[in-house]
Amino acid sequence: MESTRELFQIMTRRFGLLNKNCCTVGGHDITPVQSHILFEVDRQHHPSIQQIAETLGTDITTFSRQIQSLIKMNLIKKTPDPTDRRVSTLALTVEGKYVATTIDHQMNAYLDDVFSYMTEFEKETVLRSIKLMNEAMAKSDYCCKPMLG
Amino acid sequence: MESTRELFQIMTRRFGLLNKNCCTVGGHDITPVQSHILFEVDRQHHPSIQQIAETLGTDITTFSRQIQSLIKMNLIKKTPDPTDRRVSTLALTVEGKYVATTIDHQMNAYLDDVFSYMTEFEKETVLRSIKLMNEAMAKSDYCCKPMLG
DNA sequence: AAGGATTTATTGCAAAATACAAGTATTTAA
């Protein structure tokens, strides 16, 4: 009998592999870390560097350098916040938006392929379940936050 | 409206963070990569180095060195395969088994906390869904295998 | 059975990722 952890561990690993192999877009080889960053910058509204670093649970100094790479690749732009000049807000460039969108489509296409092995009802159940899981994880104090230390 | 990819991306990230912060066991600070390795070595029956590397989708040279670390930490032992002396089979040491088990319990405890925010029915649905997802992912040729290149 | 191809794993690099410590610049607050 599979433990709960085992189920999640395996699914998470498979999804991670998908992320790893997805994608080379527009001549850019995007690492999983970069893919996560593009994803989050796209999702959040003009996030600060610290916000994204915290969301992803990485050290801010490491993250600062990751951003520098993405700026050099012309995928992200950094704008000083007018109300607080210590802060830099991040946004995708046009090219960055294109890359992020393409990755998104690729990933969804792969996931659609997975869902093709289920009935429509099963697919809906799975999606509802993941949503449930995300909501519950957000509520839990112990689990799954970017806890430090 | 959240895309399929978005749902999985967020859940996967949260689970990854959990893995990252879980656990310091018996004086050992286990990295997520090491945790994955212990998990897989525990699951598979006397796997070879290549088998695990392939499962986890990492380069075999990187993996070879990871194993060396874990051997130094006395968590894994390497035995030459009598039927093919090129191959080394891996197994957990007593201490490694203890560490792996402890991590497993920790992770399950965290997940139980998450499930405490659901009804029993919802929990069962979620678990069935993850199982479904794993089966479908295993069937898919495109998705989620340790595809190289 | 011999010899070349294949497989398994390990090292030699060099590049990239990571994080602690220290630093700069700005803002908050006492």
Place this chain on the structure above:
DNA sequence: TTAAATACTTGTATTTTGCAATAAATCCTT
């Protein structure tokens, strides 16, 4: 107004990573 706090960057050292090249064992073809 000046000390503390915050946001971010840079210095430095360690670790991780992976491509080449290598060594050793096995497989395969004739």
